[in-house]
Amino acid sequence: xxxxxxxxxxxxxxxxxxxxxxxxxxxxxxxxxxxxxxxxxxxxxxxxxxxxxxxxxxxxxxxxxxxxxxxxxxxxxxxxxxxxxxxxxxxxxxxxxxxxxxxxxxxxxxxxxxxxxxxxxxxxxxxxxx
Numbered sequence: 001x002x003x004x005x006x007x008x009x010x011x012x013x014x015x016x017x018x019x020x021x022x023x024x025x026x027x028x029x030x031x032x033x034x035x036x037x038x039x040x041x042x043x044x045x046x047x048x049x050x051x052x053x054x055x056x057x058x059x060x061x062x063x064x065x066x067x068x069x070x071x072x073x074x075x076x077x078x079x080x081x082x083x084x085x086x087x088x089x090x091x092x093x094x095x096x097x098x099x100x101x102x103x104x105x106x107x108x109x110x111x112x113x114x115x116x117x118x119x120x121x122x123x124x125x126x127x128x129x130x
Contacts, residue, residue, distance in 0.1 A: 024064030051090035
């Protein structure tokens with residue numbers, strides 16, 4: 001599976017590591033699976049680690065990002081308002097995509113932020129202030 005998920009219950013966050021060619025379906029599946037874990041609370045923050053991702057087709061990826069924002073919006077009743085989502089990318093292209101997703105998903109009651117380094121993302125997730 002191209003997405004590996006772990007749970008930091010003390011830090012109250014979910015950590016998704018994506019690897020290889022990723023599709024919107026892979027991300028939705030990981031999102032849904034994490035909501036089904038009994039110990040995961042609606043206010044858990046999320047780190048999506050895209051450092052090892054290969055984008056097969058940029059146009060398809062942009063369309064999938066828009067669809068993903070709509071899908072997450074349809075599931076917002078399963079989450080609490082104001083949780084944080086860190087998007088970690090290892091390339092300029094992926095960092096730009098993370099920034100674009102931040103705009104596409106601006107209607108969601110979530111605080112999105114893009115990062116180039118995992119430690120910075122984790123520090124932000126663990127901080128009390130948004």
